[in-house]
Amino acid sequence: MSWTEERIERLKSMWADGSTASQIAEDLGGVSRNAVIGKAHRLGLESRPSPVKAGEEKEKKAKAPPAPRAAKPTPVPKPVPAAPEPRAAEAEPPRPVVSAPVEPAQGKRSDPGAIQYRSVGPGGFIRQGPGDTQAPIPPAPPRRLVPAKPSAEVADKTSLLDLNDRVCRWPMGHPGEPDFHFCGNPANPGYPYCVDHCGVAYQAQLPRRDRRPPPPLPFGGPRVR
C-alpha cells in the first residue's frame, strides 16, 4: 500500500481526532501502526502524549524526593472504591450507602486472622480487623431511609430499568451523561424501537442500481468522543 492523497488525509484527520495509531492503521488497512506513526511524524503532525514521555519534565522543581515508601505488605481488603463524583456538584439525591463488602463466606467464621464484618442495621456495616484492639464505633444510623429519587434530568424519562419489549429502546444521548435515557415511545411490535427510530435503524434493501454511495464524511468519520 502506498500513501495516496486520500489515505494521507484520512491519517491526518484521524490523528487529529485522537485515534490511536493502531486504530488508524486498522482503518486504513495494509499498514502497520508503526507505518502510521512514522508517516505522521514525517508529515510533521503534532506529536501526541506519549506514554514514554509522559512525565518528561526536566528541572522544573527541585526533584521531589522519592516519597518514603510506606510499608504496606498487607494489602488487606481495599475499601470499596468510591464512585466517581458526578459533575453536578449540587442537587445530588441522597444515596443509601449499602456497598459494603459482603460478609466472608460461611466457611471459616471463626478464623482468628480474618476481618469481621458486622451489620449494624440500616446504617451499614462495621469492620473489625484482627489487629484492632478497640471495639469499632458503630455509625449512628440515619434517621430514616428514603427511596432514592432519580435526578431531575431523568425524572420523567425512560431509564434502563424502565425498558421492556413494549417501549422503544433507542438511546437518547450517551451513557454517563446526566440526562442519558431511552426513547420510551411505544415500540413497533416485533422491533426494539418505535416506528420513528425503526426508520433510523433499518433501511429497506434497495436494488444495487438504486443505491447511492454514502456521502463523504466531513471529518474523520463516525468517531464520537
Next chain:
DNA sequence: CCCTGATTCGC
C-alpha cells in the same frame, strides 16, 4: 503481556 507513541536505521 497487553497497550501506547517515539526513535532509529537499513532499505
Next chain:
DNA sequence: GCGAATCAGG
C-alpha cells in the same frame, strides 16, 4: 520516504 525493530512508560 518508508516501516520494522526497538525502546520505554502505563
